Amino acid sequence: MAKKASIDIGSEYLEKYGFSVPEKHTFQSKKGLSKTIVEEISHIKEEPEWMKKIRLEALDIFFKKPMPAWTDSEALSRINFDDIYYYLRSSDKTAESWDDVPQDVKKTFDRLGIPEAEKKFLAGVTSQFDSEAVYHSIQETLTKKGVIFLDMDSGLKQYPDIVKQYFGSVIPSADNKFAALNTAVWSGGSFIYVPRGVKVDLPLQAYFRINAKNAGQFERTLIIADEGSDIHYIEGCTAPSYTTNSLHSAVVELIALPGSTIRYTTIQNWSKNVFNLVTKRAVAHEGATVRWIDANLGSGLTIKFPCVYLVGPKAHGEILSVAFAGSGQHQDTGGKIYHAAPDTTSTITSKSVSKDGGRSSYRGLLKVHKGAKNAKSAVRCDALLMDPESRSDTYPTMEVEERSASIAHEATVAKIGEEQLFYLMSRGLDEKAAMTMIVNGFMEPFIKTLPLEYAVEMNRLIELEMEGAVG
Amino acid sequence: MPPVMANTITPLKKISEEAGDLFARLSWPAPNNELYKRTDLSLLRNGFTPEAKNCLTERSEHLTGLHEFAEDHPGLIEEKLGRLIPAARGKLEAMNMAQAQDGIVLHLPEGRTLDTPIFARFHCSGKTNAAFFTRNLILLGRGSRATLIEDWSGESSTTALTVGATEIYLEEDAELNYVVIQNLGDSFHSFAYEAAHVAAGARLHLFHLETGGAARRLDIAADAAGPNAQSRITGAVLGHGRQNFDTVIIQRHQAPHTASDMLWKSALWGRSRSSFYGLIKIEQGANGTEAYQTANNLLLSQDAQAIPDPRLEILADDVRAKHAATVGHLDEEQKFYLMSRGLNERDAEHILTAGFMHDTAGRLPENQARWTVAAQLEKMLVP
Numbered sequence: 001m002a003k004k005a006s007i008d009i010g011s012e013y014l015e016k017y018g019f020s021v022p023e024k025h026t027f028q029s030k031k032g033l034s035k036t037i038v039e040e041i042s043h044i045k046e047e048p049e050w051m052k053k054i055r056l057e058a059l060d061i062f063f064k065k066p067m068p069a070w071t072d073s074e075a076l077s078r079i080n081f082d083d084i085y086y087y088l089r090s091s092d093k094t095a096e097s098w099d100d101v102p103q104d105v106k107k108t109f110d111r112l113g114i115p116e117a118e119k120k121f122l123a124g125v126t127s128q129f130d131s132e133a134v135y136h137s138i139q140e141t142l143t144k145k146g147v148i149f150l151d152m153d154s155g156l157k158q159y160p161d162i163v164k165q166y167f168g169s170v171i172p173s174a175d176n177k178f179a180a181l182n183t184a185v186w187s188g189g190s191f192i193y194v195p196r197g198v199k200v201d202l203p204l205q206a207y208f209r210i211n212a213k214n215a216g217q218f219e220r221t222l223i224i225a226d227e228g229s230d231i232h233y234i235e236g237c238t239a240p241s242y243t244t245n246s247l248h249s250a251v252v253e254l255i256a257l258p259g260s261t262i263r264y265t266t267i268q269n270w271s272k273n274v275f276n277l278v279t280k281r282a283v284a285h286e287g288a289t290v291r292w293i294d295a296n297l298g299s300g301l302t303i304k305f306p307c308v309y310l311v312g313p314k315a316h317g318e319i320l321s322v323a324f325a326g327s328g329q330h331q332d333t334g335g336k337i338y339h340a341a342p343d344t345t346s347t348i349t350s351k352s353v354s355k356d357g358g359r360s361s362y363r364g365l366l367k368v369h370k371g372a373k374n375a376k377s378a379v380r381c382d383a384l385l386m387d388p389e390s391r392s393d394t395y396p397t398m399e400v401e402e403r404s405a406s407i408a409h410e411a412t413v414a415k416i417g418e419e420q421l422f423y424l425m426s427r428g429l430d431e432k433a434a435m436t437m438i439v440n441g442f443m444e445p446f447i448k449t450l451p452l453e454y455a456v457e458m459n460r461l462i463e464l465e466m467e468g469a470v471g
Numbered sequence: 472m473p474p475v476m477a478n479t480i481t482p483l484k485k486i487s488e489e490a491g492d493l494f495a496r497l498s499w500p501a502p503n504n505e506l507y508k509r510t511d512l513s514l515l516r517n518g519f520t521p522e523a524k525n526c527l528t529e530r531s532e533h534l535t536g537l538h539e540f541a542e543d544h545p546g547l548i549e550e551k552l553g554r555l556i557p558a559a560r561g562k563l564e565a566m567n568m569a570q571a572q573d574g575i576v577l578h579l580p581e582g583r584t585l586d587t588p589i590f591a592r593f594h595c596s597g598k599t600n601a602a603f604f605t606r607n608l609i610l611l612g613r614g615s616r617a618t619l620i621e622d623w624s625g626e627s628s629t630t631a632l633t634v635g636a637t638e639i640y641l642e643e644d645a646e647l648n649y650v651v652i653q654n655l656g657d658s659f660h661s662f663a664y665e666a667a668h669v670a671a672g673a674r675l676h677l678f679h680l681e682t683g684g685a686a687r688r689l690d691i692a693a694d695a696a697g698p699n700a701q702s703r704i705t706g707a708v709l710g711h712g713r714q715n716f717d718t719v720i721i722q723r724h725q726a727p728h729t730a731s732d733m734l735w736k737s738a739l740w741g742r743s744r745s746s747f748y749g750l751i752k753i754e755q756g757a758n759g760t761e762a763y764q765t766a767n768n769l770l771l772s773q774d775a776q777a778i779p780d781p782r783l784e785i786l787a788d789d790v791r792a793k794h795a796a797t798v799g800h801l802d803e804e805q806k807f808y809l810m811s812r813g814l815n816e817r818d819a820e821h822i823l824t825a826g827f828m829h830d831t832a833g834r835l836p837e838n839q840a841r842w843t844v845a846a847q848l849e850k851m852l853v854p
Contacts, residue, residue, distance in 0.1 A: 398778065408795070408797045
């Protein structure tokens with residue numbers, strides 16, 4: 001076979017699916033992190049005193065906590081916290097309609113197809129450009145139903161009591177170094193409250209973008225699904241490629257009250273110079289269901305383990321995580337489930353593809369606490385290796401303290417079977433098309449959960465990633 | 472071979488002394504040490520007194536004592552001892568090498584086949600806070616074959632310690648079935664380190680039946696070092712009372728077309744606990760490798776606990792690697808079926824547990840090794 005030509009997504013990003021617009025900010029903090037910067041952010045946002053206190057306490061924790069040692073320490077050591085802007089604002093107000101969105105921002109979103117997507121199936125849009133929401137619309141029907149869908153800053157202003165009750169209740173500042181960082185400097189993100197019994201039929205969506213060199217993005221998302229409600233939230237990320245490192249460190253907290261369902265879908269496709277260090281956690285009360293659907297295609301290093309705490313009887317958690325690691329990428333992803341109540345059930349499915357020397361790691365934790373009688377969980381991890389330079393790791397951890405629990409974990413690592421390739425090629429496909437088809441089939445459990453347009457985009461992304469897979 | 476001069480230091484003594492120095496310098500494994508995070512080392516601070524006599528009570532012909540072998544083969548000791556389990560690896564390994572009272576050596580020349588299994592029995596009994604240190608060495612020459620059954624028992628009125636280490640070298644096309652039946656008394660804290668270097672075309676089957684001791688830490692590392700090397704590792708763990716079994720198994724593949732297959736089963740009663748850390752590591756270039764690892768745990772009481780932690784690190788692409796782990800309990804419907812046919816609950820549970828364990832012994836060759844293990848298993852499972 002001829003030597004395989006590798007593809008450098010980083011360098012070809014612009015022509016493939018990248019873009020950037022000239023930076024234009026109405027406010028930009030100084031580089032670096034300090035008490036003054038944090039106080040400045042809080043002051044500019046006109047926040048209540050209690051939020052400023054939370055921020056400052058978190059900053060203290062961030063400085064004290066060491067860097068995590070269990071992951072790619074070498075890559076993490078390249079983050080220069082003093083070389084990052086912790087706050088940028090690209091427009092002074094949140095737009096109520098598309099016409100109010102600044103031209104340059106609009107141009108960026110046009111490339112993402114937001115207006116098109118909105119017309120077709122979206123219930124609302126919160127688009128974050130750098131550190132704040134700049135565009136926001138909610139369908140009248142949702143407003144009538146009492147659904148709150150705001151950017152997090154507006155959420156804090158308009159519903160301080162709800163935010164105060166739930167903010168940091170699932171992910172406290174002291175949880176980990178990057179959760180502390182986010183709590184100290186958070187800006188933007190989504191705030192959603194779905195009232196009791198309300199079912200939001202269409203997915204709510206937010207795009208996040210990094211568009212400034214050394215811009216840190218620290219969005220904070222809080223979703224509360226009241227009893228018996230149902231919501232699907234989609235978050236998609238793409239970013240132009242820059243040579244200096246950017247840091248994306250988000251915190252997402254989901255609260256699924258009894259009988260509710262939350263589905264949270266992410267397609268992460270940051271450019272390779274972005275560190276994507278995210279803490280996502282949900283609490284599922286009695287009879288509630290939380291589904292994390294998480295795709296990681298971009299970034300140089302992603303560390304992300306969506307988590308569900310099953311705290312009420314018959315609560316159910318699902319994590320479906322897919323990763324595509326190309327040249328120079330390490331996708332350190334997986335999931336965590338805690339069974340802390342009887343008759344709780346969970347599944348974790350992880351799929352990864354490593355190519356051109358990329359590395360995918362699955363890291364998981366499944367814990368069944370004493371008293372979580374009849375807990376059932378199944379974990380499955382499948383990995384595809386596309387070439388001899390790539391690497392795949394699986395680090396699942398299971399802690400079972402309950403006799404009546406049934407736990408199963410299975411993981412496989414393999415390459416694309418020669419027979420599969422031969423079969424497809426004997427039916428007229430060339431090698432690249434055959435390989436792409438197999439990888440798409442491998443990713444199918446994830447793709448089939450997506451709305452149609454996302455599924456189309458996802459297939460296209462996989463096609464792009466697969467270019468150069470055969471020489 | 473030149474005669475050993477009276478005033479020269481023998482290789483064994485030199486290795487032992489160097490290990491003593493290392494032991495003094497090394498720290499105990501830190502709490503955040505990945506491989507020791509579930510091992511309780513606090514008891515080691517109590518202080519133990521190494522017993523003057525070792526606990527090797529019986530050995531078949533073909534087996535030599537370590538000291539005796541070292542006198543006859545200083546060159547081999549220098550070349551092999553401490554290479555697979557170096558004292559520098561950790562404080563416990565250094566302690567074992569420094570204190571080793573004795574152990575067995577199985578040394579078979581090229582092409583030698585032992586048709587019947589050979590035995591070694593270790594029975595540990597000592598004074599207050601007795602400690603036993605054994606060091607075994609297994610050297611199988613090209614194409615040689617053997618089955619070794621090692622049996623461990625012991626009693627002590629006070630807390631006792633055993634630290635054992637076994638290094639296994641299989642040259643090209645050699646084959647070893649190595650069975651360890653561990654049934655130490657309730658007061659024993661036991662550490663065992665085993666490491667194997669499996670050369671091209673060689674086959675290792677390592678079998679452990681683990682039923683004894685208050686706390687048992689078992690480390691196994693099997694390196695498939697040459698093309699077509701194969702290792703098979705099987706474990707049957709029966710835990711009662713407050714026993715704690717902590718097992719670490721590493722299957723490393725360093726050459727193409729190698730295979731490894733591990734099955735580790737635990738049945739746990741009372742408040743016993745079994746934690747299992749397993750790693751399949753396939754190095755770059757080890758193409759055509761197949762590696763499997765399965766850890767099944769059966770919880771038979773409310774307070775038993777199982778912690779499986781299987782891992783994969785795969786750096787070659789043309790491989791098949793798979794691991795699986797389960798934690799579960801007896802199927803109530805199966806139990807009901809048996810009880811509806813006249814069995815009482817205890818007997819029904821016994822039959823189902825025996826069924827769960829059955830395929831472990833079945834992985835051994837059909838010879839005395841399998842029968843010995845099956846008989847022991849049956850005895851241990853009697854309700």
